[in-house]
Amino acid sequence: MTASPLALSVLDLVPVRARQTSAQAIAASLDLVRHAERLGIHRYWYAEHHNMPAVASTAPPVLIAAAASVTRMMRVGSGGVMLPNHSPLIVAEQFAALEALAPGRIDLGIGRAPGSDPVISQLLRQSGTTSEVDRFPDNVRDIIALTSPEGASVRVRSLDPEGSVYEIHATPASDASPDVWLLGSSDYSAQLAATLGLPYVFANHFAGRGLGRALDLYREQYRPSAAHPQPRTFLTANALAAPTAEEAEERALPQLRAMVRLRTNQPLRPQETVEDAVAAERGAQPLAGALMDEMRARWFVGTGADVAAGLRELAARFDLDEVMISPIGGAYAGEPLDASPDRVRTLELLTAALA
Known part of the structure; x- marks a missing residue:
């Protein structure tokens, strides 16, 4: 049975809305981080996306360091680092340094998708050889070894024909490692996590299909590891919670419209205000249709009690004791640019209802 109370965590894409700068969006995110710790949120993760006008979470390690500096107890991490964009050694060094900065509080969530389009992926890789998708399992193993206190032993035959062994550590004197999680929305990631004996997160916030099968495969094929028996x-x-269902539906519109644009290859833009989104849907620029209805059906939008009940039912259905929400509430034009009042209120209403 699902434990009670249900543990609540946060995934933050650092949304950027109309007339808001990146600096203001990040300030709003850190304000939400502070509230999240005050409310007892279990963990707070930053996603990695690139070249999107409405998303400022381009560099998770930087944002994680900032979040760690304004918190004391809450776990902070990535949801996730998109490994095809990065050298495994760089990822290991960054997260080993974060573990030294906030011991026992760092999660390294790793994903296999690039998090952007092919042009951006090429630009991210142009400085040298990086992690190729087909080497993903080996690269995950390398990161785990490199961030361990023991480090890793490697042979680089391209540099040394004799194949001398090099001892490599992500930091000179680590005594602990970040928790490594695999992220995904497919059978592949679930089965790899099971094979490696790693924790696994299904990206239900943008996928939705295949959830039950992925979790079944993960649990059925799981091979216990020393760190995770x-x-x-x-x-x-x-998720989005508001005092009334009507306000919640209005505040969901900017993100729904943004997702329709993304899925239908329309030009991306900063997130609309609630007023602009409502006016567009009621006027000459509606995006509503089957795609929007399909996405909305998978979201949890309503009063705090209604959303909490939906999350509890979801957790019980899949035998989970934790759910990570992406708080997707939009802002009205008069709300402060360096804060996210609705995202804070979503956490306040849900933590109260789930207690």
């Missing part, structure tokens, strides 16, 4: 898993969900 039992499978550990949770999922993500888009």
